Amino acid sequence: MNFIEELKWRGLVKDVTDYDGLIEALKQPQTVYCGFDPTADSLHVGHLQQIILLRRYQNAGHRPIALCGGFTGMIGDPRLTSERKLLSHEDVLHNADCIKNQLAKFLKFDGENAAVMENNNNWLGDMSLLDYLREYGKLFNIAYMLQKDTIKKRLDSGLSYTEFSYTILQAMDFLKLYQKYGCRIEIGGSDQWGNLTSGMELIRKVEGDDAKAWGITSPLITKSDGTKFGKSEGKNIWLDPERTNAYEFYQFWLNIPDDDIIDYLKRLSLHTPEEINTLEESMRAAPEKREAQKVLADELTEMVHGREGLEKAKKITETFFHGDIMSLTPDEMKDGLADAEKTAVSDGITLIDALVSANIAKSKGEARRLIQQGSVSANGAKITDIEAVLKKSEAVNEEFTILKKGKKNYYLLTF
RNA sequence: GGAGACGUAGCAAAGUGGCUAAAUGCGGCAGACUGUAAAUCUGCUCCCUAUGGGUUCGGUGGUUCGAAACCACCCGUCUCCA
Numbered sequence: 308m309n310f311i312e313e314l315k316w317r318g319l320v321k322d323v324t325d326y327d328g329l330i331e332a333l334k335q336p337q338t339v340y341c342g343f344d345p346t347a348d349s350l351h352v353g354h355l356q357q358i359i360l361l362r363r364y365q366n367a368g369h370r371p372i373a374l375c376g377g378f379t380g381m382i383g384d385p386r387l388t389s390e391r392k393l394l395s396h397e398d399v400l401h402n403a404d405c406i407k408n409q410l411a412k413f414l415k416f417d418g419e420n421a422a423v424m425e426n427n428n429n430w431l432g433d434m435s436l437l438d439y440l441r442e443y444g445k446l447f448n449i450a451y452m453l454q455k456d457t458i459k460k461r462l463d464s465g466l467s468y469t470e471f472s473y474t475i476l477q478a479m480d481f482l483k484l485y486q487k488y489g490c491r492i493e494i495g496g497s498d499q500w501g502n503l504t505s506g507m508e509l510i511r512k513v514e515g516d517d518a519k520a521w522g523i524t525s526p527l528i529t530k531s532d533g534t535k536f537g538k539s540e541g542k543n544i545w546l547d548p549e550r551t552n553a554y555e556f557y558q559f560w561l562n563i564p565d566d567d568i569i570d571y572l573k574r575l576s577l578h579t580p581e582e583i584n585t586l587e588e589s590m591r592a593a594p595e596k597r598e599a600q601k602v603l604a605d606e607l608t609e610m611v612h613g614r615e616g617l618e619k620a621k622k623i624t625e626t627f628f629h630g631d632i633m634s635l636t637p638d639e640m641k642d643g644l645a646d647a648e649k650t651a652v653s654d655g656i657t658l659i660d661a662l663v664s665a666n667i668a669k670s671k672g673e674a675r676r677l678i679q680q681g682s683v684s685a686n687g688a689k690i691t692d693i694e695a696v697l698k699k700s701e702a703v704n705e706e707f708t709i710l711k712k713g714k715k716n717y718y719l720l721t722f
Numbered sequence: 723g724g725a726g727a728c729g730u731a732g733c734a735a736a737g738u739g740g741c742u743a744a745a746u747g748c749g750g751c752a753g754a755c756u757g758u759a760a761a762u763c764u765g766c767u768c769c770c771u772a773u774g775g776g777u778u779c780g781g782u783g784g785u786u787c788g789a790a791a792c793c794a795c796c797c798g799u800c801u802c803c804a
Binding site: 596627671676 | 751752753756757758759760765766767768769770771772
């Protein structure tokens with residue numbers, strides 16, 4: 308299996324501009340880029356596929372460039388649905404800073420094929436309007452651009468000139484990286500196809516017909532139940548440890564349905580195809596062991612949260628689901644629940660009021676129901692008395708009480 | 723501009739004078755089972771100081787002992803014609 312064949316096996320190839328040419332080119336070390344726009348102050352799990360794909364190229368001996376769209380982020384990539392809201396200048400700068408640090412975690416910055424971090428603001432930022440229009444705008448035919456899927460689909464619902472220009476800007480990125488680093492391959496999600504081909508087109512026009520460049524897209528990750536990938540209970544799973552802690556991140560992967568886990572392993576894990584095949588067998592033979600889920604959760608959590616983060620996530624998991632919380636020392640409890648929601652309450656508060664004020668229940672009625680249904684426990688003991696009162700003297704260390712709603716929702720009350 | 727239809731709980735959709743805090747489905751929450759799964763089954767799902775009370779059916783007024791339901795006006799959505 309050559310490199311591209313493996314990517315195909317992993318489900319990471321949707322369209323390639325010149326398949327045979329690319330295979331030939333990849334026999335030599337190449338430079339590959341993928342762009343990430345700073346639309347939020349953190350990347351999320353949906354970005355992992357492309358990031359790890361860059362890493363795959365690096366592991367195969369190629370040089371990856373992670374491009375942060377500091378300039379294009381100010382413009383906005385046209386979405387299928389509707390115009391984006393412009394982000395403020397400060398927000399984009401802040402976001403760009405944040406995602407740059409995140410991207411850096413996944414690539415190696417030393418050795419022969421050390422990764423490169425770039426920001427398209429470096430070349431687009433100082434460009435004059437005149438240069439843009441005369442040197443680049445001239446090379447884009449409107450009729451050609453209107454054929455692009457992303458643009459065509461927006462003609463009815465409305466598309467501003469600003470977003471219309473996005474494709475041109477991204478094409479210029481590819482050209483610039485081609486000139487500066489000899490970058491000849493751009494990768495992206497399948498929605499980026501139009502942008503990739505524009506870039507190649509531009510390179511050909513500027514550098515001549517001999518200039519070779521390739522674009523390769525990968526299918527977006529889907530879920531077998533049809534819902535959007537990357538969310539857990541409505542919350543995005545971010546790569547920023549401040550926004551999604553190691554435990555939640557670990558749990559997200561551990562809870563991937565059997566139907567999806569092998570697909571995700573192929574796409575996101577650096578484990579070899581042989582190892583993944585073995586995991587698939589194990590999944591079929593003993594799905595309850597969730598070995599495949601554990602391998603992926605371990606690998607990705609370590610990548611994003613480090614060795615320590617992974618250890619912590621596993622320890623909390625072990626205790627919450629298989630052990631007795633009360634067997635931990637108060638310090639360990641606090642550590643384990645460091646990221647749980649905390650609420651300060653007063654001594655002698657009724658359980659019902661505590662549930663409401665900690666936002667565990669929306670109303671007292673709901674709180675009452677939860678208690679009567681037997682879904683609330685405090686410090687490990689189930690409580691079914693709706694008159695129950697929480698006392699400081701009964702709290703752990705006379706300091707805090709751990710409330711649990713349902714099977715896996717923990718909250719911390721401090722006195 | 724002309725003709726008509728519609729607006730009910732998170733969403734979809736019944737209900738056309740009292741039996742309606744409002745059927746049913748989805749979604750959500752919880753319980754059982756389980757693998758922290760899926761499927762399935764069960765309960766709950768406006769608020770409260772709770773065998774009771776309060777406030778709801780686009781808005782405002784009105785008819786009536788009594789209105790989500792009838793009337794008037796207003797606001798909003800949609801369809802058809804021009």
